[in-house]
Amino acid sequence: MKFSDFRCKDVINIRDCKRLGKVCDMEFDECKGCICKIMVPGSGKIFSFLRCDPEIEICYNDIKQIGPDIILVDINC
Numbered sequence: 001m002k003f004s005d006f007r008c009k010d011v012i013n014i015r016d017c018k019r020l021g022k023v024c025d026m027e028f029d030e031c032k033g034c035i036c037k038i039m040v041p042g043s044g045k046i047f048s049f050l051r052c053d054p055e056i057e058i059c060y061n062d063i064k065q066i067g068p069d070i071i072l073v074d075i076n077c
Contacts, residue, residue: 001066010070011040011058013077020056023071027057035060038071 003026011020021040029036039055058073065072 006038006071009066011038012070012072014064014072014074015076018077020073020077024055038063 006023006026008022010022012018013020023038024041025039026035027037027039028034037057037059039057042054042056056075056077058075062073062075063071064074
């Protein structure tokens with residue numbers, strides 16, 4: 001799966017069913033060849049790049065399902 005495929009997906013937290021946003025960045029382990037974390041804009045803002053809100057970092061272990069349109073995660077916000 002390409003990064004561009006991840007950017008098109010909405011991230012939903014299954015604990016409270018809230019939309020966190022779309023993937024804006026990811027941390028990749030080059031040695032192991034795997035994704036460590038995905039990041040979504042903080043505060044669920046679409047234009048968070050204009051603000052100083054921190055990104056929400058989601059460990060790959062917290063991803064429960066990757067579907068064709070959404071990514072389901074289980075995190076405490």
